[in-house]
Amino acid sequence: MPIAIKELHIKINVSDDAQSTASASRSPADKKDAIIQACLEQVAHIEKRKNER
Template sequence: MPIEIKELHIKINVNENSNSSAKPASSSSTNKKDNVADCVEQVMKIIERKKER
């Protein structure tokens, strides 16, 4: 009998080093946008795989 997980809670603590504050704001903003774009792409792939089932 397969097990279905209906909820998954993930908790993450992020601590930035004081060295990261020396980076320019534009590179930090670009890095965040890249991370968001990667996450969206991965979620879309997962949704497509679920539709194939």
């Protein structure tokens, strides 16, 4: 029986503190790649949890 997802909640925290100054030396492409990698890890984690049910 397929599972239908009716709601998707996405929470993003953006802060402008010391961490952002450390990553300021990275190029925009590197930042984009890091964000994409983090998203893919979260999706993989969610899929793994879903399959365990």
